[in-house]
Amino acid sequence: MQHTVEEAQRPPARERVLDWLAGQSQAMQELLQQIVNIDSGSRNEAGVTAVAEALRARLQAAGIAVQFEPVPGYGVLLHAQVPGAEPGPPIVLMGHMDTVYPAGTAARRPFRVEDGRAYGPGVADMKSGLVLNVFVAEALARCGGLQGPLHLFFSCDEEIGSPATRDRIMAQVRGAKAVFNAEPGRVSGNLVTSRKGSMVVAFEVEGVAAHAGINHAAGASAIEALARKTLALHALTDPATGVTVNVGVVQGGIVPNMVAPHAKAEVDLRFTADTDPEALLERVRAIVEEESVPRTQGRITESRRTLPMKPTPGELLALYQRGARALGFEVQGEFTGGAADSGLTASVGVPTLCGTGPVGGHAHTEREYCELATFVPRAQAVALAVLDHP
Numbered sequence: 001m002q003h004t005v006e007e008a009q010r011p012p013a014r015e016r017v018l019d020w021l022a023g024q025s026q027a028m029q030e031l032l033q034q035i036v037n038i039d040s041g042s043r044n045e046a047g048v049t050a051v052a053e054a055l056r057a058r059l060q061a062a063g064i065a066v067q068f069e070p071v072p073g074y075g076v077l078l079h080a081q082v083p084g085a086e087p088g089p090p091i092v093l094m095g096h097m098d099t100v101y102p103a104g105t106a107a108r109r110p111f112r113v114e115d116g117r118a119y120g121p122g123v124a125d126m127k128s129g130l131v132l133n134v135f136v137a138e139a140l141a142r143c144g145g146l147q148g149p150l151h152l153f154f155s156c157d158e159e160i161g162s163p164a165t166r167d168r169i170m171a172q173v174r175g176a177k178a179v180f181n182a183e184p185g186r187v188s189g190n191l192v193t194s195r196k197g198s199m200v201v202a203f204e205v206e207g208v209a210a211h212a213g214i215n216h217a218a219g220a221s222a223i224e225a226l227a228r229k230t231l232a233l234h235a236l237t238d239p240a241t242g243v244t245v246n247v248g249v250v251q252g253g254i255v256p257n258m259v260a261p262h263a264k265a266e267v268d269l270r271f272t273a274d275t276d277p278e279a280l281l282e283r284v285r286a287i288v289e290e291e292s293v294p295r296t297q298g299r300i301t302e303s304r305r306t307l308p309m310k311p312t313p314g315e316l317l318a319l320y321q322r323g324a325r326a327l328g329f330e331v332q333g334e335f336t337g338g339a340a341d342s343g344l345t346a347s348v349g350v351p352t353l354c355g356t357g358p359v360g361g362h363a364h365t366e367r368e369y370c371e372l373a374t375f376v377p378r379a380q381a382v383a384l385a386v387l388d389h390p
Helices: 007-011 013-022 025-036 046-060 123-143 168-173 222-234 276-290 314-327 342-347 372-388
Strands: 065-071 075-082 091-096 110-114 118-119 150-155 177-180 191-195 197-206 244-252 261-270 297-306 331-335 352-354 369-371
Touching: 007 197, 013 075, 013 091, 013 123, 013 197, 013 372, 025 046, 025 123, 025 372, 046 065, 046 075, 046 123, 046 150, 075 123, 091 168, 091 342, 110 150, 118 123, 123 369, 168 342, 177 342, 177 372, 191 314, 191 342, 191 352, 197 222, 197 276, 222 244, 222 261, 222 276, 244 369, 261 276, 314 331, 314 352, 314 372, 331 369, 342 352
Parallel strands: 091 150, 091 177, 177 352, 191 331
Antiparallel strands: 065 075, 075 150, 110 118, 118 369, 197 261, 197 297, 244 261
8 A cells, every 4th residue: 555755754643642632721621611611410401411512512523423312301411433443342431411519500600720720510520521531532533543433422410320321321331342431530640440339318207296385295206217317327337348328418397396297318328349239228228217216207219329330450550551651640540439430331341440531629519620730641641542452
């Protein structure tokens, strides 16, 4: 096969990809600002879809095919594909477009930059990771070098345990070569190579109403029963097994001078791959249904869970580390108590590496930030891992 002089003088694809990404820092920040300033809390269907539209516009401008898959009540799934030189199993770049923040948060504290850090709702978890994946895909589409196909898959309900999309996520990645999930890099700069699973259990307690002053003894306080159940649930926390339990939301009662006839709560549980989640749920159920105060009754109204992320295969971590080292930085893999959709992808046997987004911290708080200087090198490292994957 003959090559023209221009083709012979053209830099190798690997070098072209790295050079193109090196010049995208400002464009990355601009797209990040655009989507951080869109409220996209879980179940904010319009907001999640607006984020997807902004990302689609960037991808389509680079000639990348994008499809939306509607998820009523939650938004859309974003699918995008960059073809490779050969057909075959894809590498998947994953992320989620929903955040934990209620409507109005972006207007109250919009995107801002201070001392090299970007702030705003979802800036680390995980809108910066979405932007990183978009630019990696664009670099590979523009510069070439892909041997096999690359897919982008962004979900819409991860922050509430992926109730509407978990089966679609597992079906989407089954048989893939690898998944890179762009949750934020750890504050240390490390990647995530294993995670806890999570379970959220909602329950309610029915009591007996009575006037708190005139006939107190006739009542049965649902709030007291809930308080006793909270103590019993928190006692399930066991650092030795990695189980943690937190009753994080409580509501109850009507007025101060009435013995509360009703109360409800939501409890968050975290566990490792060594824990039997069904057995843990039954322990929770026993506490909820126990008559902790006479004449009160508790019941579980909802439960949802994410799976623990099984450890990343050593060869996939080493692949990323080789690229990072060539770029001048070192990373290790670490375990985290946070749950993510990477647990779902690992559960179907796909080698999964998580925390490949820019470095960030204080997720789910008003102090959430992203280290802007880590955008380009971590995008380059993902691109190298994709190019070098056998």
